[in-house]
Amino acid sequence: MSDTTVSNRETALSLAAAGFSVFPCHSGGEKAKSPMPFIKWREASTTSERQILQWWQKWPDAAIGLDLAKSGLIVIDADRHDESADGVEAFGQLMSDHGFDPDSAPLVATPSQGNHHYFRQRPGEALGNSEGAIRGKGINVRGHGGYVIAPGTVMADGRVYELWGDITDPPVIPDWLHGLITTPLEPVRERVSLSPTPSHEQADLDEIAELLGYINPDSGYQDWLAALMAVHAATGGSSTGLAVADDWSARGSKYKGTKELAAKWRSFKGQGVNLATLAALARENGADLSAIAIKHRGHEHDYDPVEAAEAARRLIEHHDGTLADAETGEVVQIEQNVQPERVTNIDYPPGLVGDVARWIVATARKPQPALAIGAALTIVGTAAGRQFMGPTEAGTALYVLALAPTGQGKDLPLKQARRILNASSLPHHLGADEFMSFSAVVNVLKRRPLCLCPMDEFGDFMRRIYDKRASSHARAISKIFRTMWGGNFDEVSTAEWAEKESISIWAPHLSIFGASTHEQFYTALESGAVSDGTLNRFLLIEGAKRPKPVKPKADQFIVPRQIIDDMRIIYFRSGEMAASNRIFPDTDIAGTPGAAFRMKWCADGSEEFFATFSRDIENKMFAEPENVDFIVRTAEMAVRIATIVAAGRHNDSIRLDDIQFGANLAMQSADLMIAGAADYMAETDHQANAQRVVRIIRERGGRMVYRDIARAMKHMKARDIKDMMAGLCEMEILRREEIQKPSGGHPVVWFSAT
Known part of the structure; x- marks a missing residue:
């Protein structure tokens, strides 16, 4: 029997140490047992100690989801709803009929008085989920592609998933049970009559x-x-x-x-x-x-x-608005899976980065703190650029992309970035807000090897670059972005063209603060933008969909004197002579005495934390090869952010809280990339349409009638919409429900996001 005094976090860590992949779920309320917001569990489930600690620090009471596919398990879920659907008794009888000892397989007693019987999948086989595959009401199969709440989990109301037996050593599924699952049952429903009708x-x-x-x-x-x-x-x-x-x-x-x-x-x-x-x-x-x-x-x-259509849940709506199951008459509650709002969740860091972000927020009518922090990082990073070198020889150049809906406050940080650099007498480090070709980027870097480019409508800009009809000069922009991002304090040579000679730029520090909507940005990128490394060089920051309008607390046109003074202190940290050389692309900053300032790790555990974080990222890449292209630069991104924050504190070393801030923000960015690519990036029109349908349903409350879906997708043929909806139901992304109105007539078909 499990120890109910153990926290869910400790239980999750123990399961992971035993090789079971887990993820956090709601432990109570209407969404009990469903994954926590923004957790795509099939991809996210893991055995990583760092990731588990991060999840349960954010959601201390989260229940533990157990990914059966990655864990190689299959679970017989015997529910006990009432006397007419007693799966516990029915499966007990099946075990008895086949001479199977119930104690030979681990069993979990669920809070709803049901049982989970654990077995191991046969080698090379992956039985999936099924309902009704085994004769007997209340018996379901959970296998490959499914999950259960893990043994030892304590729910919000104190009830426990109690384990009996050893989950680390379940038996391989026996032949008799395997046969019951894999042998189709004879249909028990009556066939539809095809007798001739008079009309x-x-x-x-x-x-x-x-x-x-x-x-x-x-x-x-x-x-x-x-x-x-x-x-x-x-x-x-x-x-x-x-x-x-x-x-x-x-x-x-x-x-x-x-x-x-x-x-x-x-x-x-x-x-x-x-x-x-x-x-x-x-x-x-x-x-x-x-x-x-x-x-x-x-x-x-x-x-x-x-x-699938016939298996849809059929409900009857009573005159008082309540819904009841058409077969059992049981009153049911409709669960709505609303699209979770993905917002970058992070506090203001200490020093100038935090001060700049707070001022931007104070001047906003629609405050977006996360986006303000992103802008502040590029502003302070530009003041520190071609000068401050992190412990790993990283520079302070960043490509930050602020994502938020149209008209929701993402334009103000763009304006304030320009305003702060101008007020700090650093306008010569402001770059272009648009690039038409590869040559244009080279020209800017020749004049301003250290510059910040605030770019609005960034998604449209990327669409032009990745358009299949784009010129080679336009498509080469992504290549030079990748090259310059990795330049740090090295010499970077540009490509040579028929009419353009190659040039060398030392320590290029091109920073970008771009703003875009989610759909505008992600749909602009080819899948190649992921594999070629363009996307993972961006620090993605997501703002609120609808920030609460407020009256600004500060004048957006007047930059505080303290911010200006701190910007100049950072800029002249290496002296006026070194600062004057930063406008020249042929200056070897790292090789010039006094021109570059190398930061060290503080003796407070910061270096050890970064080493552990880097190893965790490597382990994550090994465990999730499909996500490698999104997370490969997370550790490098973290140390760049930490270097900027430390420079903004006028400190000589990177503290533990600096690198923790950088790691948190960089990891959130990687998670946003993975989720955004899944939600928006598609290789076919069919996939793109399916993604759009799911987004529309979730954004409109989690449920929609078919008629409204068809209207929203009016660019598609009716037949194609129905085929697509059927496929989404097959993959259990959507659930189909038929609700019979009190007035009679045809039932209304609803689709809900699962």
Whole structure:
């Protein structure tokens, strides 16, 4: 039995140490047992001690989700809802029938009086999730692609997932249980009657057209013929029914045109085949539209969208607005999975970076503290640029991208960046707000090897660079951005063109503070922007979607004297002579005595923390190879941020809180990249449309009726929308619900984000 006095954090660490991948979930409330906001658990689940400590520091009471796929487990979930659905008793009987000792497999007693029976997957096999695969109400299978709340978890109300047995040594799933899961059950539902109807008005032609759409018109002749007979039988042989079938058949390449269908129908009639006979033939051929398997050019798919539609939760809405399950009559609550607001969550750092950020916020009508911190880092980093060298020889150049919706306060930090540099008598270190070509970037760096470029509408700028029709000069901009970011205090040579000679720039410190909306930025990038390293050179900072409007506390046009003085103290830290050389691209800053100031680690554990953080990043890259391109520069980004913060404190060394601040911000940026790429970046139009549907549903409260979804996606054909929705339900990204109104009529179809 588990020790209920152990905290969820300690339990999570113990499970991870044993090789089980975990992640944080809600421990109570309406979202109990669902992943915490912004946790894409399939990708995020981990055994990393650092990540687990970070999660449970943020959510101390979080429940523990156990990723079964990464842990190689399969769990039989026996629920006990009532006497009619007692999965505990039903599975107990199955174990008894097969002579299986219940004590031979670890068991977790759940707070809802159910049981989780743990088994190990067979080598080389990954059984997935299923509901109803094992005969007996209340018995579900959780395997590859699923998760359970881990043993030892203490929920918010004090109830515990109590473990009996050793979870580290579960038995391999026995043959009898494996057979029950993998052997399909015989259908228990009644087939839909295809008896002839006196009028096609009695048939729902739209529904028939939808069902036909799930059958490939290029399928084998028997299936094609069976589908045709089913339509005619269901519509009474009407011309309208023929038109529906004709429209479907014309989408294929084998049987095209009304002539083919009409001829086939005439041949039936000519043989004296009446509708009743056709209906019987349809049933004999399995032509019940709700049972025809989807076939695509010779291979069957396991998933049938028609079956998914029939498996949708059916609810009845009472006159008082409550919803009840259509089968059990039980009152249900609709859980809404609203799109979590991803906001960079970090406090103001000490010193000038924090002072600049606070002033920007004080001058704002729509304060965005996170974006203000991002702007402050580039402002102070420019004052310290080509001068302060971090312990790892990193410079202070940063590419910061502020993401927020249109009109929500991201433009003010752009303006204030320019205003502070001008007020500090450093306008010669302000760069362009737009680059039209590779040559333009080189020209700016020749004149200003140390510069900050505040760039609005950055997503549109990146779209132009990555456009497949862009000129080679425009597309080369991303290459020079990558090259200059890594230059630090080295000599960097530019490419040579037919009319442009290569030049050398020493210690280039090009910083960018760009602003964009999420969709504008991510959809502008090719997948190549991830693999080529362009995206991971950016520090992404997300602001609030709707910051609360306030009356500004400070005049945005007057930069405080203290900020100006501190900027100049930092700028002239190495002396006026060294400062005067910073405008020349051919000055070897690192090789010039007194021109560069190398920071060291403070003796407070900062160096040890950075070493541990770097190892954790390496382990994360090994454990999550699909995310390597997003996190590979996280440690380097962290030390750059820490160097800027330390310079802003007029300190000679990097303290522990400096590198902790940098690591936190850099890690949040990497997580934002992973989530943003998943939400917005797509390799196909179909994937992009699916991502957009999910975003729309979550942004509008987590649930939408089909009609509103179709309106929002009006650029798509109705058939394509239905296919896409079926696929999203198959992947359990969406859940389909049918709600019957009190007034009767057709049920309203809702889709909810899971």
